[in-house]
Amino acid sequence: MALAEADRAAVVEKHRLHTSDTGSADVQVALLTHRINALAEHLRSNKHDNHSRRGLLKMVGRRRRLLNYLSRTEHDRYLQLIASLGLRR
Secondary structure (H helix, E strand, O other): OOOOHHHHHHHHHHHOOOOOOOOOHHHHHHHHHHHHHHHHHHHHHOOOOHHHHHHHHHHHHHHHHHHHHHHHHOHHHHHHHHHHHOOOO
């Protein structure tokens, strides 16, 4: 379930650190959160789709590792990011 180009550009625009930023931890976490929310909605209506569920768990783990890294290195940016994304950490 890839993001549409317009959705991806909007997420990158909102969370980037400078004009050419497309790969910072902030942007990666925001993109993963967007994909996780879309996949969670899919799994609500397709309860037996275990292959997609495994992909969801892998994305959640990757996002958790990125957030741990951000919390360790730039704690203020971490707090701002989880507040803007509405994450419970």
